[in-house]
Amino acid sequence: MPWVKDFDVEGAVGCAMRVFWAKGYQATSISDLVAAMRINKGSLYNAFGSKQALFARAFLKYDRENRQASLRKLEAMDEPVLAIRTLFDSMIAESEADTERKGCLLVNTAVDLPNQSDEIQKLVKSAIEDLERFFRRLVEAARVRGEVRPDIDSSVVAKSLVGQVVCLRVLARGVFDVSGLEAIRSQALQRLGA
Amino acid sequence: MPWVKDFDVEGAVGCAMRVFWAKGYQATSISDLVAAMRINKGSLYNAFGSKQALFARAFLKYDRENRQASLRKLEAMDEPVLAIRTLFDSMIAESEADTERKGCLLVNTAVDLPNQSDEIQKLVKSAIEDLERFFRRLVEAARVRGEVRPDIDSSVVAKSLVGQVVCLRVLARGVFDVSGLEAIRSQALQRLGA
Numbered sequence: 001m002p003w004v005k006d007f008d009v010e011g012a013v014g015c016a017m018r019v020f021w022a023k024g025y026q027a028t029s030i031s032d033l034v035a036a037m038r039i040n041k042g043s044l045y046n047a048f049g050s051k052q053a054l055f056a057r058a059f060l061k062y063d064r065e066n067r068q069a070s071l072r073k074l075e076a077m078d079e080p081v082l083a084i085r086t087l088f089d090s091m092i093a094e095s096e097a098d099t100e101r102k103g104c105l106l107v108n109t110a111v112d113l114p115n116q117s118d119e120i121q122k123l124v125k126s127a128i129e130d131l132e133r134f135f136r137r138l139v140e141a142a143r144v145r146g147e148v149r150p151d152i153d154s155s156v157v158a159k160s161l162v163g164q165v166v167c168l169r170v171l172a173r174g175v176f177d178v179s180g181l182e183a184i185r186s187q188a189l190q191r192l193g194a
Numbered sequence: 195m196p197w198v199k200d201f202d203v204e205g206a207v208g209c210a211m212r213v214f215w216a217k218g219y220q221a222t223s224i225s226d227l228v229a230a231m232r233i234n235k236g237s238l239y240n241a242f243g244s245k246q247a248l249f250a251r252a253f254l255k256y257d258r259e260n261r262q263a264s265l266r267k268l269e270a271m272d273e274p275v276l277a278i279r280t281l282f283d284s285m286i287a288e289s290e291a292d293t294e295r296k297g298c299l300l301v302n303t304a305v306d307l308p309n310q311s312d313e314i315q316k317l318v319k320s321a322i323e324d325l326e327r328f329f330r331r332l333v334e335a336a337r338v339r340g341e342v343r344p345d346i347d348s349s350v351v352a353k354s355l356v357g358q359v360v361c362l363r364v365l366a367r368g369v370f371d372v373s374g375l376e377a378i379r380s381q382a383l384q385r386l387g388a
Binding site: 022023024026027100101102103107108110111112113114115121124125128156157159160162163164166167168170171173174175176179180183184186187190191 | 216217218220221294295296297301302304305306307308309315318319322350351353354356357358360361362364365367368369370373374377378380381384385
């Protein structure tokens with residue numbers, strides 16, 4: 001009979017994800033993880049191999065359930081400018097509701113990129129590139145609909161919208177109040193010329 | 195005879211600063227610090243009290259010698275729009291030269307703000323507020339000179355320029371190449387309407 005994991009692996013990854021998200025990869029200890037995941041150290045290493053491998057699992061879960069799921073819903077609105085505005089509105093609302101000020105696991109990891117493993121560096125870059133392509137598609141769609149100026153450079157604007165997401169997420173962790181976050185949103189929308 | 199420190203305290207703080215800058219506060223161990231500072235653990239605790247207190251010293255040194263010194267020079271140019279452009283140019287040049295991709299100690303600390311001590315949280319916020327006031331003064335000066343549109347809201351634009359500095363510093367740590375950083379600069383200058 002093969003060895004069977006006697007705990008809910010996906011649930012445990014979710015618990016680990018929340019610890020990494022709030023504390024950051026470096027500051028998270030194995031003791032923090034086993035306490036949050038309610039498993040013992042042996043089970044953790046048996047099931048996941050290492051803190052680094054568990055972080056990769058947690059990061060992918062976060063990325064799939066948070067970033068990718070949100071972007072998919074926004075793109076399905078089929079209203080490109082409204083979708084971008086809604087993304088910024090919902091990040092501000094999320095930041096206001098986030099009493100732990102966890103921010104965004106993707107951005108928190110990106111700021112410490114040189115200290116991450118090659119695997120995590122690749123995952124972070126690929127998630128950011130995907131966000132950039134999302135913006136590029138929306139800006140292009142808005143251009144075709146005549147909702148933004150016709151000479152807009154969707155590739156440059158997409159990069160700067162990624163920048164706006166990043167700074168909103170960083171500054172929402174306790175530096176800026178809501179008026180600062182709104183200034184960033186207004187910059188993003190101005191950039192769009194919408 | 196009072197107890198005399200037998201090492202160059204300011205030089206040692208500089209060495210600690212470089213470690214915190216590249217590795218981040220959480221990932222920096224006391225062993226990393228004593229190795230970089232070339233003193234023993236006893237001297238470190240005697241002279242600085244704790245890792246946290248040493249970090250506050252290092253952060254203040256960084257802020258004084260890097261951020262404050264640069265902003266003072268830029269403001270002395272007495273060419274507000276050129277000064278803002280020069281700030282973004284020099285951050286891009288610095289990022290390209292930064293083979294360790296250390297980024298900016300202020301921004302690296304801001305992204306992890308909820309996990310910092312109250313003292314560090316205050317230092318970070320006060321440095322960001324100072325940067326915001328710098329931008330506000332320059333935008334106001336540019337308005338008086340007629341170099342930006344007369345109805346510009348210097349307070350909102352200053353906040354969004356802080357945002358541009360933050361995202362440039364984060365994304366320069368390995369996510370964006372120079373074309374991405376240039377997109378952020380162009381966004382900052384567009385915001386200025388200059």
